[in-house]
Amino acid sequence: MSQRSFELPVLGRPTPVDHPKAAREFNADVARTDWHDESLWFVREKRDRAAASVPEWEELRARASAIKEHALTHLDEYLVQFEANALANGMQVHWARDADEHNRIVHGILSEAGARRLVKSKSMLTEECGLNPYLEANGIEVIDSDLGERIVQLRREGPSHIVMPAIHLKKEEVGATFHEHLGTPEGLSEPNALAGVAREHLREKFLAADATLTGMNFAVAESGGFVVCTNEGNADLGMALAPVHIASVGIEKVIPRVEDLAVFLRLLARSATGQAVTVYTTHVHGPRAGQALHVVLVDNGRTKQLAREEFWGSLKCIRCGACMNTCPIYRRSGGHSYGSTVPGPIGSVLTPGLDLERYASLPFASTLCGSCTAVCPVKIDLDRQLFRWRQHVTEAGHTPRAKTFAIKTSVALFDRPRLFRAAGALARFGLRLMPGFIARMASGPWGRTRDVPPAPSQSFRAWYRTNRPERP
Amino acid sequence: MSELGARETILHAVRAARPPAVSLPAPRIAPALASGQPSLLDAFAAAAMAAGAAVVIAARDEVSRLALGADLTPRNVLSTVAEVRTTVPPSQDPHALDSLDLFVADSPLGVAENGAVWVATSDVMHRAALFLATRVVIVVDAATIVPTLHDAYARIDVRAHPFGAFVAGPSKTADIEQSLVIGAHGPKELTVIVIGTNGESGAQQASRR
Numbered sequence: 001m002s003q004r005s006f007e008l009p010v011l012g013r014p015t016p017v018d019h020p021k022a023a024r025e026f027n028a029d030v031a032r033t034d035w036h037d038e039s040l041w042f043v044r045e046k047r048d049r050a051a052a053s054v055p056e057w058e059e060l061r062a063r064a065s066a067i068k069e070h071a072l073t074h075l076d077e078y079l080v081q082f083e084a085n086a087l088a089n090g091m092q093v094h095w096a097r098d099a100d101e102h103n104r105i106v107h108g109i110l111s112e113a114g115a116r117r118l119v120k121s122k123s124m125l126t127e128e129c130g131l132n133p134y135l136e137a138n139g140i141e142v143i144d145s146d147l148g149e150r151i152v153q154l155r156r157e158g159p160s161h162i163v164m165p166a167i168h169l170k171k172e173e174v175g176a177t178f179h180e181h182l183g184t185p186e187g188l189s190e191p192n193a194l195a196g197v198a199r200e201h202l203r204e205k206f207l208a209a210d211a212t213l214t215g216m217n218f219a220v221a222e223s224g225g226f227v228v229c230t231n232e233g234n235a236d237l238g239m240a241l242a243p244v245h246i247a248s249v250g251i252e253k254v255i256p257r258v259e260d261l262a263v264f265l266r267l268l269a270r271s272a273t274g275q276a277v278t279v280y281t282t283h284v285h286g287p288r289a290g291q292a293l294h295v296v297l298v299d300n301g302r303t304k305q306l307a308r309e310e311f312w313g314s315l316k317c318i319r320c321g322a323c324m325n326t327c328p329i330y331r332r333s334g335g336h337s338y339g340s341t342v343p344g345p346i347g348s349v350l351t352p353g354l355d356l357e358r359y360a361s362l363p364f365a366s367t368l369c370g371s372c373t374a375v376c377p378v379k380i381d382l383d384r385q386l387f388r389w390r391q392h393v394t395e396a397g398h399t400p401r402a403k404t405f406a407i408k409t410s411v412a413l414f415d416r417p418r419l420f421r422a423a424g425a426l427a428r429f430g431l432r433l434m435p436g437f438i439a440r441m442a443s444g445p446w447g448r449t450r451d452v453p454p455a456p457s458q459s460f461r462a463w464y465r466t467n468r469p470e471r472p
Numbered sequence: 473m474s475e476l477g478a479r480e481t482i483l484h485a486v487r488a489a490r491p492p493a494v495s496l497p498a499p500r501i502a503p504a505l506a507s508g509q510p511s512l513l514d515a516f517a518a519a520a521m522a523a524g525a526a527v528v529i530a531a532r533d534e535v536s537r538l539a540l541g542a543d544l545t546p547r548n549v550l551s552t553v554a555e556v557r558t559t560v561p562p563s564q565d566p567h568a569l570d571s572l573d574l575f576v577a578d579s580p581l582g583v584a585e586n587g588a589v590w591v592a593t594s595d596v597m598h599r600a601a602l603f604l605a606t607r608v609v610i611v612v613d614a615a616t617i618v619p620t621l622h623d624a625y626a627r628i629d630v631r632a633h634p635f636g637a638f639v640a641g642p643s644k645t646a647d648i649e650q651s652l653v654i655g656a657h658g659p660k661e662l663t664v665i666v667i668g669t670n671g672e673s674g675a676q677q678a679s680r681r
Contacts, residue, residue: 039650054585056501063501069494076486089634095478147656148647164647171649191651199657206657207567223631233603233643233658239635240600241566251482258630259499262621265638266585276519276586277621277640280658286634288596290564299482307489 016398017339019361026334032170037331039167044325046274047375053276054266064263065379068316071221071255072306078221078254079297085224086295089286094296099129102298106131106213106246107138109294113244115140115210119202121228121235122146123215124162124319125248125298128341131213143205145234147198154181160335162342163272163321168334202234212238216249217318218264219295222257225285226295229268229278236280245287248296251303252315264318267377271320305353310388314349316378323372323382329365338362345372349385352393360398363389424459431455500622512584512617513666520587523641524654525662529614532667539576539609539665546573550601553578553611566600575605575659582617582666583624583638589664590628592636599635603643608659610639613667 027033051057071078083093094109096102102125110118118140120126132142132153144153148165152158154177159165166174175189184197214235216226226247228235239245255264269275287293306312324330324344335343340351340359348362363386366372372382393399399407413420432455458466510518517527528538535555540546548571549559556576560569577598579589589610593599602608618624621638630636643658654660 042650059501063497063499066494066497067499070496073491073493075490076483079483079486089631095482097478097481101478145657146647147645151647164650166647167650169649171651174648191648192653194648195645195653195656199655202657203570207570220630225630231643232645232656234656236603236637237657240596240603251486256496257499259622259625262625263499263501266621273646275640276523277583277588277638279523279639279641279643281588281638281640283592283630283636284634285631285636288599288634289594290596297482299485303482303485303489306486306491309491312489312491 014355014358016358017361019333019337019339019365022337022339023329023333023365026337027332033332035170036168036334040325040331043164043273044322044375047271047322047325048274050270050274050276054270060263060267061377061379064267064318064377065316067255067260067263068318068378069313072252072312072315074256075251075254075306078256079251081221082219082224082254083297085221087224089224091224091286091293091295094294096296096298096300098300099298102126102129102248102296102300103131103134105296106248107135107140109244109246110135110140110211113211113292115244117141117143117205117208117210118213119143119145119205119209119211119238119242120149120213121215121230121238122149122165123213123248124159124341125215125250125300126213127158129248129298129300131248143202143209145202145205145232145238146230147195147232147234150198150202151177154178158336158341160343161321161324162319168336203237206234206237206241209238209242211244211246212242213246213248214239216247216253217268218261219249219254220256220258220261221254223285225283227261227265228282228284229265229280230282231273231275231279233280236282239282239284240288243290244292244294246294246296247284248298251297251299252306252317268318268320271322271375271377301354305350308353311349311353311385313380314346314382314385316380317346317350318378320377322375322377326371326375328367328369328371333365338365345382345386346380349380349382349389352389356393356396357398360393360396363387363393421459421461428455428457428459500626512619513614513668515584515619516582516587516617517666518587519585520582520589520640520664523587524644525587525641525664527664527666529666529668535576535611535665535667538663539574539611541607546607548573549576550574550597550605551576552598556609563597566596566604569597569601569604572601572605574607574609575601576609576611577602579610579612580616581624581627582612582664583619583621584617585620586638586640587664588638588640590624590636591639592628592630592633594633594635602637602639603658605659607661607663608639608642609663609665611665611667617666 094105135142144150151166160168171189178184179186214228217229218227269278323346330344340347352359366386368383370383520527539556551558581590589612642662643656644654645656646652
């Protein structure tokens with residue numbers, strides 16, 4: 001497995017993500033690739049059964065999409081309303097323009113409270129902001145409490161999936177990690193036993209925590225509260241015990257009304273894991289007695305995405321991960337191959353906006369089959385957005401040189417009938433002599449695992465002349 | 473960089489970026505009820521059991537016996553229902569509940585489509601107990617079961633308490649190779665006692681999964 005160490009997104013000029021190369025490395029282990037593919041497909045099938053059990057599913061999707069579109073097109077109003085009501089509920093509200101500002105705000109809250117031990121529940125936003133390494137560098141102990149996140153944290157990797165962070169790991173690897181870090185017997189890999197050890201280990205951390213940090217699945221403008229969904233109860237243990245609670249949220253997560261929650265919650269877990277609802281759907285409308293509750297509203301590129309006429313719809317995302325589970329590329333290349341916090345189709349439309357050159361290969365990590373669009377609970381037109389990003393990447397000149405050359409050559413050939421005919425003759429000749437070589441030349445990575453059909457003896461044009469002499 | 477600066481910068485950027493307005497649709501969707509639909513109670517019980525909960529339909533006077541369990545007498549009990557006695561000493565520190573064996577609470581509402589019960593409280597001890605106890609028992613009246621989450625939100629006031637949660641089953645995880653493990657960080661068992669309406673009392677036991 002490739003070990004992806006945490007990187008601070010603000011440091012220097014990072015090397016571009018090479019998705020095809022990372023995918024090739026992932027695919028080197030065929031059995032493992034098949035296993036990964038099947039694991040995700042299993043989740044996709046559970047999602048299908050859950051969706052089919054709700055007769056009004058399509059109506060829910062349309063409604064969810066429209067509510068999100070309304071919220072995003074009135075986002076300033078709903079942010080202001082959320083802030084006012086959250087303040088009235090006794091929360092403190094902070095605003096962060098970027099990752100760095102978010103991290104400094106969180107550190108500031110912890111410093112002021114004298115907090116040294118932070119227990120986090122799952123928050124892709126804090127992954128995006130590189131919060132953990134920032135706090136650790138400032139002497140704060142940071143414990144990710146979601147089991148999957150704790151596993152990858154111990155391994156110094158990032159999550160490979162937004163809902164199932166350790167979906168790329170086998171139980172034997174988890175066992176080895178626990179043996180190294182938590183002192184479990186060597187060779188112990190039974191999931192129940194490992195989860196039991198993690199429970200004891202993390203219970204101590206919950207009880208000792210000075211502060212907790214959660215994400216938000218939804219922030220509700222009307223009520224000034226927010227909703228956190230988990231199966232493990234980890235976010236809840238943190239919130240119920242720690243004297244300081246910080247809830248970080250991207251500004252796009254605000255929805256207008258309490259009743260809108262019904263629409264989204266009916267879709268979220270069914271789309272994510274095939275459950276009718278997560279075990280805990282927790283509504284927070286203020287700090288508990290004796291607790292300080294801070295909300296951090298984070299932009300970090302979201303207003304830029306909102307301004308993009310072709311891509312603002314991607315901000316409707318409710319982070320269910322269904323587009324990943326169904327994606328034939330994600331399933332066979334793994335989440336780490338995307339080199340971004342959010343992988344898969346949605347990651348490939350959200351991330352290029354942050355740094356087009358660095359993430360130029362991501363819009364091409366798709367067959368454009370549209371399966372992601374078909375399962376998306378908020379009807380994001382993912383395949384179209386991927387296609388549009390490809391055009392921007394190409395216009396900006398970030399496509400690989402060989403590909404640019406091939407496309408330009410094709411255009412030149414298609415523009416010139418005589419040259420095209422000559423090239424066709426040459427190709428038929430070449431294919432007879434050295435099929436493998438020509439195939440690789442002509443099709444790039446596609447030719448690597450495919451045979452070319454035998455070369456035809458004549459061109460279609462010649463065949464047509466012979467067989468349809470009566471027509472022009 | 474002052475706080476105010478960030479707020480104004482972000483709001484200004486949002487206003488400048490706002491795509492053309494889309495109108496707000498009604499939040500409620502009338503569920504498409506198919507004929508031959510099971511009763512709300514049956515649907516609720518099936519969904520709660522699918523989520524890993526044990527479901528018992530009983531009369532109110534059976535709550536104590538059912539909550540405590542037939543063969544064990546839990547030592548550390550916190551209860552918000554009159555029928556079950558609290559045994560842990562009073563405290564205002566939720567950390568004190570770390571070794572809680574049993575938490576018993578009433579719920580004002582169940583949801584048939586997903587088997588969840590609504591639990592809301594301003595009491596810091598009750599909130600923590602819901603997650604720290606090894607075993608949780610929730611008592612809900614059959615008459616309060618609603619079909620969908622739309623109906624649920626029409627009946628609850630999420631602002632009434634700082635904390636409110638839909639709870640469906642015991643805590644669980646599938647983070648290791650998609651293997652389901654019951655009892656992740658929170659309770660290892662969740663029992664929902666449904667107080668039956670006429671003719672449905674008498675500990676009609678719905679077996680666990």
